[in-house]
Amino acid sequence: MSTRHVAYYISNSANKQQLIDELLSGERYKPLSGLKGSLFSEITVNKFIEEEKRHDDFSVLTDTKNSLEHSSQGERKKALLRHLINQNPDYIIVDNVFDSLDVATQTNISHTLKDLSQSKPIIQITSRKRDILPFIKTIYTFKNGEFVKADGELKTDDKNYFVNDLPEPEHVPTEVFNPLVKFNKVNVAYGGRTIVKDICWEIKPGEFWQLVGPNGSGKSTLLTLISGDNPKAYNQDILLFGMKKGTGETVWDIKSNIGHYTSEMLRGFRRLDSIEKMILSGFFDSIGLYKYPTERQIHIAHQWLKLIGLFEKKDKDFVFLSPGHKRLVLIARAMVKHPPLLILDEPTNGLDDTDAKIFSQLINKISEESRTAILYVSHRKEEHINPHFTYQLTPSETGSTGQRV
Numbered sequence: 001m002s003t004r005h006v007a008y009y010i011s012n013s014a015n016k017q018q019l020i021d022e023l024l025s026g027e028r029y030k031p032l033s034g035l036k037g038s039l040f041s042e043i044t045v046n047k048f049i050e051e052e053k054r055h056d057d058f059s060v061l062t063d064t065k066n067s068l069e070h071s072s073q074g075e076r077k078k079a080l081l082r083h084l085i086n087q088n089p090d091y092i093i094v095d096n097v098f099d100s101l102d103v104a105t106q107t108n109i110s111h112t113l114k115d116l117s118q119s120k121p122i123i124q125i126t127s128r129k130r131d132i133l134p135f136i137k138t139i140y141t142f143k144n145g146e147f148v149k150a151d152g153e154l155k156t157d158d159k160n161y162f163v164n165d166l167p168e169p170e171h172v173p174t175e176v177f178n179p180l181v182k183f184n185k186v187n188v189a190y191g192g193r194t195i196v197k198d199i200c201w202e203i204k205p206g207e208f209w210q211l212v213g214p215n216g217s218g219k220s221t222l223l224t225l226i227s228g229d230n231p232k233a234y235n236q237d238i239l240l241f242g243m244k245k246g247t248g249e250t251v252w253d254i255k256s257n258i259g260h261y262t263s264e265m266l267r268g269f270r271r272l273d274s275i276e277k278m279i280l281s282g283f284f285d286s287i288g289l290y291k292y293p294t295e296r297q298i299h300i301a302h303q304w305l306k307l308i309g310l311f312e313k314k315d316k317d318f319v320f321l322s323p324g325h326k327r328l329v330l331i332a333r334a335m336v337k338h339p340p341l342l343i344l345d346e347p348t349n350g351l352d353d354t355d356a357k358i359f360s361q362l363i364n365k366i367s368e369e370s371r372t373a374i375l376y377v378s379h380r381k382e383e384h385i386n387p388h389f390t391y392q393l394t395p396s397e398t399g400s401t402g403q404r405v
């Protein structure tokens, strides 16, 4: 049976949807021909979320009986895998299986897939070497327009991508808040369930923090307390950029101090805008460009375009860029103002090995060459990203507690 399991190790420039379609139709891999397959992928999660929103169809619920929309990334994936297994397909395609999963859940899903592999073919699509399931011995890579069996070690690009210095800020800040963020005994509960408890944490200018914790421990919840999107932030002892939360500050007062990147943002930008406009819009905290930028702003945007190697493509539409390039543009957009704080939520999700390395180099460069503090949230240690400090959330019956580790 083990020979029927295969992995496709692809880069982000590959046409993944086409590969999925060919696998599901049985065209790509003959042993699957005539069989019924299921797809375990973020693509499927998103389809079910659409069904919830459009047709009130809640056929996939999480362990805590939540809808997918109101669940954390990891909870969604666990619920989807259970749902697919219950449908008893002949084989399962697993696409970027470990993205967004904490270590315990990765192990759990790995075991589930190993058990399943005794009775059904498992077809893996991955862009990270480290994720290839140990029981899969046949690996295909894409070379010169076709899939070929990999022999020996899978190679990635090792070059140093960023040569130019980080572009200067538009203005030297007149006021530097210290700390930028301060939580004093912060608590958040949803429907009587405490999510985080007595959180005490300070982020100072220029610091580079990684926020870690298992799925559902409250990482995104803490981020939304900072980014101004969470009404639970009121009545709490939170100091943000010199303002005590709930003392008349607006969401925009807060947002103007933050550059923000989440992999979910990639889905938010659907309209056609050039790469250059996309970066310029970072000066105005808007999605489109509704104001005329100044000469200096255009100059700075061009420096960023040169740094990320996309100056020649500046007039091309953002939506057609590769996932790796989109991310570099969105980081440049978040950074043009040199905000006091840059928030990166699961930033390497969905990136292939080469792009993850390039992305990590840019983040380290921002940390080394600017006064922007970085708050980086991820389950997995990204081997090339070098945070200074780690804040860890540890779940308990009475809510997650936090500490610097």
Ligand SMILES: Nc1ncnc2c1ncn2[C@@H]1O[C@H](COP(=O)(O)OP(=O)(O)OP(=O)(O)O)[C@@H](O)[C@H]1O
Pocket: 066, 070, 071, 072, 073, 074, 075, 100, 190, 195, 213, 214, 215, 216, 217, 218, 219, 220, 221, 222
């Ligand atoms: N609006 C909401 N209503 C009810 N429960 C919520 C809401 N938002 C979050 N939760 C719950 O709060 C808990 C913490 O969620 P959060 O998204 O902060 O976790 P996380 O650590 O970011 O998880 P992950 O790593 O899986 O993304 C989860 O159990 C989630 O289901």
